[in-house]
Amino acid sequence: MNRNSTLKDIAKLLGTTPATVSRALNDRSDISDKMKKIVAATARELGYNKNKVASSLRLGRTGTIGVIIPSAEQSFFGSVIHGIVNVAETLGYDVLIHQSNESYTLEEKGVHSLLAARVDGILASIARDTLDFSHFMMVKKKKLPLVFFDRVNASLGVTSVSVDDYSGAYKATEHLIKQGYRRVAHISGPDHIQIFRERMRGYIDALQANKKKYDASLIFPGNISIESGKAGMDYFLKLKDPPDAVFAVEDFTALGVIKELKDRNIKIPESFGVMGFCNALFGQHITPTLSTIDQQTILMGEEAFKLIYEMIVKGKNNKTQRIKNVILEAIPIIRQSSVKKK
């Protein structure tokens, strides 16, 4: 590997010193234009490319942020990464990715790898299996900028971006009621995850605000899967007074509901209404198309990076950091599965 050229190489060639070359390349005001030009030309000639590793060591910052997601395979996180990386590149930051695969142990390892890499900040979406948050608290204690996105935990006092799950669920439920469905049920997600609890709360409040009685038998505990959608429908249809609409905690669950209804020849949306949550890609391609709540994934990634960027920049000036919790609007996407009214 033909050695990368260094400031020293350029300096030697020009009969000057590495310090001057460094200043010239960094466009410092105390260097003459003439010198800047000749340095730039020589650098180009040698194919010089700044060694960010050395620079980072010297500066005590890396211009790199770390991201921890459950899995890049889930298209939701792919979109968020897209948003994060695009803004990061624009602002000159590199992005390191780690996956927890929903495991606490891997998440914890990921945090340590990122700390070893001396990232300037960490963006994270909490793993399903994480119940102990000491690794994140350690980051916080080190005063290293930390931002949670989507899978947040309000009790930790960490800056975050998430979608307004409560209001999204509220809107979804209310939409079904306004469409004339009499009894709106809910299939929930694992209730140790805050966002799913929020969605359930939105569902319950929307019922009560619309003078529907809250009926615990109309809530089926699911686990974010097609299967729990099917199982939920199976359960609901055996009730004495079954529901005629379901607000599912996310789109796969809603898909299970639709599959089960189709198997039983129950007409959607005429006899039964369905709303999901997530705006997964497949929703617009199935029959009937799925009404859902959009989570603004790309925007979420962009906002997450902007938040951490702000923390990094402010941290330099030793300003005190206030915890911010950005809540993105949950946007109803009304398609066929929930539109009873003509």
Added chain:
Amino acid sequence: MNRNSTLKDIAKLLGTTPATVSRALNDRSDISDKMKKIVAATARELGYNKNKVASSLRLGRTGTIGVIIPSAEQSFFGSVIHGIVNVAETLGYDVLIHQSNESYTLEEKGVHSLLAARVDGILASIARDTLDFSHFMMVKKKKLPLVFFDRVNASLGVTSVSVDDYSGAYKATEHLIKQGYRRVAHISGPDHIQIFRERMRGYIDALQANKKKYDASLIFPGNISIESGKAGMDYFLKLKDPPDAVFAVEDFTALGVIKELKDRNIKIPESFGVMGFCNALFGQHITPTLSTIDQQTILMGEEAFKLIYEMIVKGKNNKTQRIKNVILEAIPIIRQSSVKKK
């Protein structure tokens, strides 16, 4: 930010030197077990976390690889990233991500950022708009390990992993013929991208191997979108002797075909057969479910990392590198849209 502890801190506390502490922590054989134990204990106590930046500068390698993809938003690339990152983590590597957003300029910038970060190798999937490959040739010239995945270019002599596009297309086309469809058409992708040319070649060869005449009017030039699927069908159905099956270059195109057929009340698969390519998630949830070719995305990511890892390790020993081109099997996933026979 309470300063991270260093080898020096540990050494001072133990009345020894940074060199010894370094050796102890790196489990060198020339250090006594007693010393190793006490060093480990002190390190734990201080919450010591090796500064990878300093270590990288000294060692001349970073234990980091760079990945350039068109966009993390495409679920295909999300899956590949998943595969890459998982294997990388297992082998102790960090992963830096850059996106080209299908633009040559951003791709080129990405390569330079990764070089500045002194990554130990680069994995890349070529952007749609990239016609000039000098940035990749520069990487190759530097003898920095480089592996292409999926969007490869055979003429560049770069190690790669990709799916067997030719054989996948061949199998897809032959499957449709064997199902009894008389005239099998093809909607292609941008033909400056090699994988799409390969798929067309597979289509043509399968026709001829099965004694079907190759008819240029049965190939519609598309651009990997739902719209080109629809446009293709519109064109085909106006032909004097229209086809009764389509092999679409990828699943979105196939989805467009299906939508158009449904709009015209043409029965799938009875009157018209459809095959896609990619095995996108939505294919199993639409009606009819979509027959397609699986690309083994996660495996592709895993293989890509393994290849570059091998190159990195061998490079150290100055062994000569042979260019490898790993071709993953293209696996037909037969669902409803192509099954005419009972």
Added chain:
DNA sequence: TTGAAAGCGCTAACAT
């Protein structure tokens, strides 16, 4: 088995 010293490439403080 351990210590002393040097250096990876960069940048900033200080000097001129």
Added chain:
DNA sequence: ATGTTAGCGCTTTCAA
């Protein structure tokens, strides 16, 4: 406007 010097934290060579 430029040069000198030192040091970020680690690892390795050489010496003891």
